[in-house]
Amino acid sequence: MAAVRLLGALLLAGGAVAPPVPAAAEVAPRPAWLRVESHRTLDGLSDDLVTAGRGVGGLLSGPAPGYADPRAPTAEELRRASMFRRGDAGFGFGRLFGPNVETATGRLLEDDGRIAGEEYLAFTDDPAGRGSRHVAVLLQVPRDRSGERNCILAVPVNGSSALFRDIVDFGFWGLRRGCAVVYTDKGAGNGVHDLGTDTVHRIDGTRAPAAEAGEHAHFAADLAPEARRRLLAEAPHRIAFKHAHSRRNAEAGWGEDVLRTIRYAFWQLNERAGSERFTRANTLVIVAGNSNGGGAALYAGEADDAGLVDAVLAGEPQVQVRPEARAVVAYRGRERRDPGRTLLDYFTFGNLYLPCAAPALPEDAPGRAGIARAAERCASLREKGLLAADDLPAQAREALERVHAYGYDREVEILHAHNYSVVPDATAAKYVSAHGRFGVEDRVCGLSFAAVDAEGRPVAAPPEVLAQSFATAPGGAPFGPVDIVNDRDPTGPRRNALSVSPSTGRQDYNLDGALCLREMAVGGSPEARRVQAGIAEFLANGNLRGRPVIIVHGRLDDRVPAAFSSRPYLALNSLAEGDRGNLRYWEVENAEHFGLSGPGFDTRFVPLNLYLLRGLDALWAHLTAGAPIPPSQVVRTTPRGGRAGSAPPLVAAAVPPPAAEPAAGDRIEVRAGRAAIPD
Known part of the structure; x- marks a missing residue:
């Protein structure tokens, strides 16, 4: 950190380093790559930066936001709906963590999570013209800024979601500290x-x-x-x-997008103040993201060769590491060399076998009952020579074993059916198109997106669906009646899950499309090479330049499995930085990717969000007071238990903080590229 503090003020327009600027100096010129679109002030009562005026009480039990005219929502109505996240007190929201809770002490705050301040919306572009355009940015400045020190929290948002997605989960942490918080959609948001x-x-x-x-x-x-x-x-x-x-392969620019939004925050804060009060020398900067926002946070840490960032928190990061034969992850008696997998690799593999494996899963596995055509998928896989077994039970067991042999941990099997219900085909098609820089007209693998009717046939999207899509669409299908469509169904274009594969004549969840997507990830066709070249543009190198970094991942994450992302990154980092590294990895038992708490999830899982907040607290204490960061470890937790749908409330003792001195059986050891994860 001392080396970081020697840096002078950031020259915002170019990202270079300049000598410190006196407090009374003129404000720097607006960067050429910036377009500020709007500014508003929120009083913290009728409206606020975190809950849109509803307070945590409204998120727990109030009605969902509506629209005066569903076909013509106002900007204020769409913002309120985008920010709405239904909380679950039994899961700990509003009691153990949340905008109304002081995480370190558990004290409930009188403002019920409401925070007054200002909000700016802006677009940034890659100034070189090679990367993302129209990267959306949201800057929030609390009315009660920190009197202790200037600070900025930069949040690349989760998924392809709207800018407001992560505020109530953990973005509020920065506002509570009196920091400005700047969010970016990474060029992949809800357009x-x-x-x-x-x-x-x-x-x-x-x-x-x-x-x-x-x-x-x-x-x-x-x-x-x-x-x-x-x-x-x-x-x-x-x-x-x-x-x-967008034809931009946005992921290749995620790290730079995050750094550019930090430069924007410096400029806007100084333009707002009327003098150069925020400089790199007097401002703490933390980057925090979750899921692919967590991946972007790590990419930003790797890309930051100017010392713009002090620390990074990455929650369940969708990070894709470069191949490295020296990297090894040891877990449950199995050692995997070169253990990283790209998202398209594991999504397309799971998309092939998970629907067939469903009958071999426990009967109470969430989502299992919804996979109605497992037999058809199994039969088609058998015909293609991708399974050897002859009857459905044996085929399902074989499919499940293939998933395990591929690298999925046994304990995530309870979530395989739910993972498939979150449409890996639509997500894989999105990433294939993005990485290959294909346009909407290319319809790669015969797949496209449209609203569909009850029979799955494309129809015009209802006006109210389009009008509200900013608040409801997660940056892609499905949302409402909009879904992924198989344009190669011999009976005519139809929703993929209902469609017929041309080569099998079955309603088998479009095996032909799944095989095509798999080929894009690992095959040798010109289109596949185009996709794989796009992936090669952003593979992580593991070099975080010595800055303090915490990665937090749920052990039961089946969407972005730790086995393919965080654990390999930990091994790669130890090769890249050796003894200079300052990365901590906390793997949380009984936590999954989405933070769900409905029936089937309530009895089994604990909230990972709580540990993201604790990670931010630990980084703050380290940067401001020199406190040691708890070492890499498995955090042992206790799920709520009980009966599905009526689990008892989560208690604080069930979700202990990471230990300053973890027990020997909990400590994660990493050395010279080998990461050993305790059972």
Whole structure:
């Protein structure tokens, strides 16, 4: 940290380092890559930065936000709906953690989670013109800024979601500390272009004709009018998404996008103050993200060669590591060499075998009952020579064993059916299109996106669905009636889950499409090589440049398994940094990816969010007071138990903080590229 503190003020427009600027100096010019779209002030009562005026009580038991006119929501209504996250007190929200709880002490705060302040919306672009365009940014500045020190928390948002997605989960932590908090969608946010009506989102979520929105659009597909008409003639009602169809391979720029938003925050804070009061020398900067936001946080740490960032927190990071034969992860008697897997690799493998494996899962596995065509998928896999067993029970067991042999841990099997219910085919298609820089008109693997009717046939998206999509769409399908469509169904385009595979003649969850997506990840076709070249642009190198970093991951994460992401990154980091490294890895028992607490989840899982907040507390104490960060360890927790749907409330003793001196059987050891994870 001492080396970081020797840096001078950041030259915001170019990212270089300059001598300290006197407090009374003129404000730096607006960076050429920046467009500030709006500014508003929130009183902390009728509206606020965290709960949109509802307070934690409203998130726990109040009605979900609505619209005066569902077909024409206002920007304020869309913001309120985007920020709404239904809390569960039994799971600990509002009692053990949340915007109304002081995490370190458990004290409940009188403001019920409401925080007053200012909010800015802006777009940034890659100044070199090679990377992301229209990267959406939200800057929140609390009214009661820290009197102790200047600070900025930078949050690359989770998934392909709206900018407001992570506020109530952990972004509020920075506001509570009196820090400015700046969020970015990483060029992959909630831009929805309905090609039929040719309408798009503005940055505030309201919709407009693409020509009218112009540069103020979140995203508009790069299609000439004639090309758009031609596509709609062949495939009516199709929809394009920013993450999938921008042709920018946004992930390749995630780290730089995060750093650019920090530079924006410095500029905006100083422009707002009227003098150069925020400099790199007097401001703490922490980056924190979850899921692919966690991956972006690590990419930012690797990309930051100017010392812009003091520390990083990465929750269940979707990070994809470069191949490294010297890296080894040892766990439960199995050693995996070069253990990292790319997202498309494990998504497309799971997409092949998980629906067939469903009958071999426990009967109470969440989502198992919803996989109604397991027999059809198994039979088609058998015909293709991808299974050897002859009857359904044996085929299901064989499919499950193949998933385990691939590298999935045994204990995540309880979530395999739910993992498949979260449509890995749609996510894989999104990433294939993004990494290969394909446009919406390419319809890779015969897959596209559209609203569908009850029979799964494409129809025009209802006006109210489009109007509210900023708050409901997770940056891609599915949402509402919008879903992934198999354009190669011999009976005509149909929702993928209901469609027929051309080569099998069965409703087998479109095995042909699943095989095509798998080929994109590991095959040798020109299209596959194009996708794989895109992936190679962002593989992590593990070098975090000595700064303090905490990775927090749930042991039961089946969406972004620790076996393919955090554990391999830990091993790679030890090779990249050796004794200079300052990475801590906390693996939390009984925590899964989504933080779900409904029936089937309530009895089994604990909230990972609590540990993200504890990680931020630990980094703050380390940066401001020199406190040691708890070492790498497995954090032992106790699930709530009871009967599904009526689990007893989670108690504090069940979710202990990471130990300053973990027991020998809990300590994670890493040395010279070998990470040993306790059972």
